[in-house]
Amino acid sequence: MPEETQQRYEDSDLYRIRHSAAHVMAQAVLEFYPEAKYTIGPPVENGFYYDFDLPRPLTAEDLEKIEKRMRQIIAGGHVFTKKVVSAEEAHQIFKDQPYKLDLIDGLEKGGFDEYGQPLAEKPEISIYQHDTFTDLCRGPHVENTRKINPSAIKLMSIAGAYWRGDEKNKMLTRLYGTAWKTAQELEEYLAMLEEAKKRDHRKLGKELEIFIYEDEVGPGLPLWLPHGGVMIEELEKLAKEMEEKAGYVRVRTPHLAKEALFLHSGHLPYYAESMYPPMEIEGVKYYVKPMNCPMHHKIFGSKPRSYRELPIRLAEYGTCYRYEKSGELFGLMRVRSMQMNDAHMYCSEDQFEQEFMGVIDLYHKYFELFGIQKFVMRLSLHGKEGLGKKYVDNERLWLKTEAMVRRAMTNGGVPFVEAYDEAAFYGPKIDVQIWSTIGKEFTLATNQVDFAQPGRFGLVFMNKNGVEETPLCIHRAPLSTHERMIGFLLEHYAGNFPVWLSPEHVRVIPITDNQNEYAEGIVRQLREQGIRASADLSAQRMNAKIREAQLMKVPYMLVVGENEANAGTVSLRVRDGSQQNNIPLAEFVVRAKDRIARRAKELF
RNA sequence: GCCGACGUAGCUCAAUCGGCAGAGCAACCGCCUUGUAAGUGGUAGGUUACGGGUUCAAUUCCCGUCGUCGGCUCCA
Numbered sequence: 001m002p003e004e005t006q007q008r009y010e011d012s013d014l015y016r017i018r019h020s021a022a023h024v025m026a027q028a029v030l031e032f033y034p035e036a037k038y039t040i041g042p043p044v045e046n047g048f049y050y051d052f053d054l055p056r057p058l059t060a061e062d063l064e065k066i067e068k069r070m071r072q073i074i075a076g077g078h079v080f081t082k083k084v085v086s087a088e089e090a091h092q093i094f095k096d097q098p099y100k101l102d103l104i105d106g107l108e109k110g111g112f113d114e115y116g117q118p119l120a121e122k123p124e125i126s127i128y129q130h131d132t133f134t135d136l137c138r139g140p141h142v143e144n145t146r147k148i149n150p151s152a153i154k155l156m157s158i159a160g161a162y163w164r165g166d167e168k169n170k171m172l173t174r175l176y177g178t179a180w181k182t183a184q185e186l187e188e189y190l191a192m193l194e195e196a197k198k199r200d201h202r203k204l205g206k207e208l209e210i211f212i213y214e215d216e217v218g219p220g221l222p223l224w225l226p227h228g229g230v231m232i233e234e235l236e237k238l239a240k241e242m243e244e245k246a247g248y249v250r251v252r253t254p255h256l257a258k259e260a261l262f263l264h265s266g267h268l269p270y271y272a273e274s275m276y277p278p279m280e281i282e283g284v285k286y287y288v289k290p291m292n293c294p295m296h297h298k299i300f301g302s303k304p305r306s307y308r309e310l311p312i313r314l315a316e317y318g319t320c321y322r323y324e325k326s327g328e329l330f331g332l333m334r335v336r337s338m339q340m341n342d343a344h345m346y347c348s349e350d351q352f353e354q355e356f357m358g359v360i361d362l363y364h365k366y367f368e369l370f371g372i373q374k375f376v377m378r379l380s381l382h383g384k385e386g387l388g389k390k391y392v393d394n395e396r397l398w399l400k401t402e403a404m405v406r407r408a409m410t411n412g413g414v415p416f417v418e419a420y421d422e423a424a425f426y427g428p429k430i431d432v433q434i435w436s437t438i439g440k441e442f443t444l445a446t447n448q449v450d451f452a453q454p455g456r457f458g459l460v461f462m463n464k465n466g467v468e469e470t471p472l473c474i475h476r477a478p479l480s481t482h483e484r485m486i487g488f489l490l491e492h493y494a495g496n497f498p499v500w501l502s503p504e505h506v507r508v509i510p511i512t513d514n515q516n517e518y519a520e521g522i523v524r525q526l527r528e529q530g531i532r533a534s535a536d537l538s539a540q541r542m543n544a545k546i547r548e549a550q551l552m553k554v555p556y557m558l559v560v561g562e563n564e565a566n567a568g569t570v571s572l573r574v575r576d577g578s579q580q581n582n583i584p585l586a587e588f589v590v591r592a593k594d595r596i597a598r599r600a601k602e603l604f
Numbered sequence: 605g606c607c608g609a610c611g612u613a614g615c616u617c618a619a620u621c622g623g624c625a626g627a628g629c630a631a632c633c634g635c636c637u638u639g640u641a642a643g644u645g646g647u648a649g650g651u652u653a654c655g656g657g658u659u660c661a662a663u664u665c666c667c668g669u670c671g672u673c674g675g676c677u678c679c680a
Contacts, residue, residue, distance in 0.1 A: 049675095057608060159675030160607025167677045171607045174675070202673095206615085215653075215671055274679080291680095320680090325605045326671090328678060338680070431680085443680055481680055512637045539634095540642085547641035561639055573640055581639095 018043035020141045021179040026050045027133035028069040039099040047178035054173045063155045071150040078131035080141040090125050151183040196437045201490035202331040220329045220336030227503030248313040253295035259285040265294035270425040274322050292318035296344040297457045305461035311347035332487030341479035346471040353408040359447045359476045376433040383421025392452040401449045402428045426452035437491040448475040499555045500599045506533035507549040511542045511561035518565040
């Protein structure tokens, strides 16, 4: 990306427009609710928001009223004026605004800006005024309200948000808005949102019969329909091929284990809130596993290990259960039952870099196969304050392993960003960040260093010098979980999967019922060749059958009428709408099998 | 979990002020025998998420529970 040549968002006109629109919105809200307390209102990607502490909840009608009033304020052409003030003056101006006073204290002490973000230096305190509204603000703004295009703004939604983003604090009312330079830009943005909704995996998952949720089963517990089942099989086949080539071995472990195991691993103290509560049998507590690692550690420790057999790579598509808070569930992207593309690699310190980069290499192979281009690799580091709480209390090992990962990534020439205070409790990690079609951020793949658990489990191997040494462990899940991967792929391909991943490869469409028998014969032959095929023998006309197959995004439609039946050929209609008539069936089979076997990007 | 909105047939959606719950598609039974995105007639389909309340009368108003959605927080 040519980031250097791009203007920073903070310096752009749109940023000023949105920031100013947020102030105008706040003015309008305060006019309707003079007793409201206002907090912060920054520009964000595609728009802006403002958080208020309001006497009552807002409704959709309120949004309309506020938006209308905003247009009136804009038309007033009020000038934005900046004034630098002392902390005392600021206290006086905002004496009735407790949240502002809180922010001023942050500015005064230094260390935090007006949005509560950490700052390197103590900033000056400034206010911006326009018309009747005064805000604690460092700007920048447009010169006057007329610079906001009244036909290019729109209030989008009402949401809750905690003060300072902390769930222990009061829940405020957040108003989201969007603002652009022109009405056309606004229209395009809204159209883009509509388009994004069409590829939402929850919608496509239902339409393409991939998965469902059932009230009686439970939230976050998806039921995979036959089409989803096929996709899972294909992903597992892919992973197994790749992992076998890379020297992994497969293991299988149970869904439950005694409390003692998770105490031993250190998960319970850090993770109990995300685990399903224990069940007690014969006086012993059992937990449903939230991850596979403790069991894999037990397998590693099941016999004496020599440096000669390292690295040992234990792989398992293990099903895990995590008690995610109800409001956090989201389609397939955030679930409570998940099957992870999991493996644990045990290696010596001098093998670490090669092993770690071997995983990164695997990522790249998968991303190339799927054509994934928009992602960011994040190196997640520990936070000093969390040592002994969120993180294993051993700063020396944290710094050491973080440096190892940083060096490995740098030596491998893989671009990454660093994220402070986002590590796993047992070590630093590389997460692959992606975005859902409606803009939610997710970790797809993950690759984590574990310097804590092997020691806790007393895992050792005999090194060259005949001395016992503790291995490092790398946790990795390049294909994430079945749930998240399929959710992501649905959106990534908008349901138009490459042939190998398509739940149905071929739909045979007889033109009249005189060709039903011929169609069924074709299906038998295709299945014999490992091609997923079915015939549409319904009483509908050909056009309706084609339409249905198109809507289900079946890559190959084989239309057969009298001519084809007599000649032993098929008329191929590809999902992209192209057509090739009178192909001998054998020829179609050869080409289709080739596309499937190669996991080709092209259809035919 | 928190704030807010929503929940009607398998799916997508109607139902005025509280007054007999409706359509299209799908399903089923026929007719049509069809050449690359919906041929046509009929039949059936509902405890309006669940439980309570107000009322002569509740899809509609009120309370609770469950679930979904938009955010916040948290995460593979």
